[in-house]
Amino acid sequence: MAFKPVVTIVGRANVGKSTLFNRLTRSRQALVADLPGLTRDRHYGEGRMGSRPYLIVDTGGFEPVAKDGIVREMAKQTEQAIAESDVIIFLVDAREGLNRLDFDIAKLLRRSGQPVLLAINKAEGMRYGTAGLEFHELGLGEAHLISASHGDGVGELIEAALATIPEPEIEDEPEFDPDAPEEPFQHRIKLAIVGRPNVGKSTFINALMGEERVIAFDQPGTTRDAIEIEFDYKGTPYTLIDTAGLRKRGKVFETIEKFSVIKTLQAIEACNVVLLMLDSSTEISDQDASIAGFVLETGRAVVIAMNKWDDLDSYRREWAKREYARKLRFLDFAKVQTTSALKGQGINHVMRAVKSAHAAAFRRMSTPKLTRAIHEAVEQQQPPRKGIFRPKMRYAHQGGQNPPIVIVHGSGLDGVSDSYKRYLEGKIRETFDLEGTPMRVELKSSRNPYVQEK
Numbered sequence: 001m002a003f004k005p006v007v008t009i010v011g012r013a014n015v016g017k018s019t020l021f022n023r024l025t026r027s028r029q030a031l032v033a034d035l036p037g038l039t040r041d042r043h044y045g046e047g048r049m050g051s052r053p054y055l056i057v058d059t060g061g062f063e064p065v066a067k068d069g070i071v072r073e074m075a076k077q078t079e080q081a082i083a084e085s086d087v088i089i090f091l092v093d094a095r096e097g098l099n100r101l102d103f104d105i106a107k108l109l110r111r112s113g114q115p116v117l118l119a120i121n122k123a124e125g126m127r128y129g130t131a132g133l134e135f136h137e138l139g140l141g142e143a144h145l146i147s148a149s150h151g152d153g154v155g156e157l158i159e160a161a162l163a164t165i166p167e168p169e170i171e172d173e174p175e176f177d178p179d180a181p182e183e184p185f186q187h188r189i190k191l192a193i194v195g196r197p198n199v200g201k202s203t204f205i206n207a208l209m210g211e212e213r214v215i216a217f218d219q220p221g222t223t224r225d226a227i228e229i230e231f232d233y234k235g236t237p238y239t240l241i242d243t244a245g246l247r248k249r250g251k252v253f254e255t256i257e258k259f260s261v262i263k264t265l266q267a268i269e270a271c272n273v274v275l276l277m278l279d280s281s282t283e284i285s286d287q288d289a290s291i292a293g294f295v296l297e298t299g300r301a302v303v304i305a306m307n308k309w310d311d312l313d314s315y316r317r318e319w320a321k322r323e324y325a326r327k328l329r330f331l332d333f334a335k336v337q338t339t340s341a342l343k344g345q346g347i348n349h350v351m352r353a354v355k356s357a358h359a360a361a362f363r364r365m366s367t368p369k370l371t372r373a374i375h376e377a378v379e380q381q382q383p384p385r386k387g388i389f390r391p392k393m394r395y396a397h398q399g400g401q402n403p404p405i406v407i408v409h410g411s412g413l414d415g416v417s418d419s420y421k422r423y424l425e426g427k428i429r430e431t432f433d434l435e436g437t438p439m440r441v442e443l444k445s446s447r448n449p450y451v452q453e454k
Helices: 017-025 069-084 100-112 133-138 154-163 201-209 255-270 286-298 314-327 347-361 367-380 418-432
Strands: 006-010 043-046 055-058 087-093 116-121 143-145 189-195 227-233 236-242 273-279 301-307 335-338 392-400 405-411 440-445
Touching (some): 006 017, 006 069, 017 043, 017 055, 017 154, 043 227, 116 133, 116 154, 189 201, 189 255, 189 286, 201 236, 273 286
Parallel strands (some): 301 335, 405 440
């Protein structure tokens, strides 16, 4: 695997770090708005601008002097990103000029020992001779005048940043051996972690990673963007997506929060498995059921994690199980695991269930075995008649994966009821062990070409 240098963008709030990140990744991965403190966690992306591959890291507004609260947690995330980076782009704002925080950040960056490039953003239309003079006080050398929103000077900036990192020696690739056994292809499991605000999604990710990878803070709405994290767990590659907590529509007032909701829904649609986190210490709300309903609609495999289980006595645990069975019975195919993200309990069981649900969502079902399963189901219980005719099911085959789709062919199938389709679904689940994933049964009736249509 080729070495990719890490380029980190650092600066105080609202100087345009996320806009530059989106420009360098040629994407809209990071939320951008005229609101200080929008980005809070580290956000990684593949650099798609420049002469060689690299990783680009977006960070939150940096306040090195912050003592406590959410701002201190954001500063810790940025400090960790600085320690991991090969080169740092320190972004400042040409319109606002120098700020006390800029001096504090520059002082910390000089102490880090990493190569630092000073970039003056929002410099479009300014005279290149005088725009960056005052920033020489920071003592970080020659400044690069750029406009992240318009792209001016961004290409030259990233080339200068990459030039500070020596290119690795290219290793000789092994010769191709046609007789060597073929290695099975394994794609990354995309796992989206969703739920209401403050149920412990970010805490779960930190416990899984063994580090403070995302901000976990006792304040609803801490996570605003969908943060993607790639890592391996017991030999299996994953892409974790930490999402913003979804509140009731009537309580979503900020424009930023509306965008966060959209990013969360997009993350659900783009993933393979959804980990729905519930707070077992509170009752299951209509919002939990609404999120579960959307996951079911998209057809994604689901694992339920009942978090904060360690806080409950035996009576409350029994009540929580009954509450789940009553309000989310439409997710009866999903595995339910109990966890304590704060204490790191139950995480192995959750990840095992995620892997199992992913395998079920992508399971291949052979046509002969599917057809036998359908015939055995009909022998046990025939579909009810429609008029004088009884529906006949001839054969079945798989029509898709994630979710598994089974298409049954026969005659007179238009009259088969939904309850009988659910019966068939249960038999197929039992035959192919499809626990953890929704599935769809589609019925297709053949038409007699010799019968004239009225």
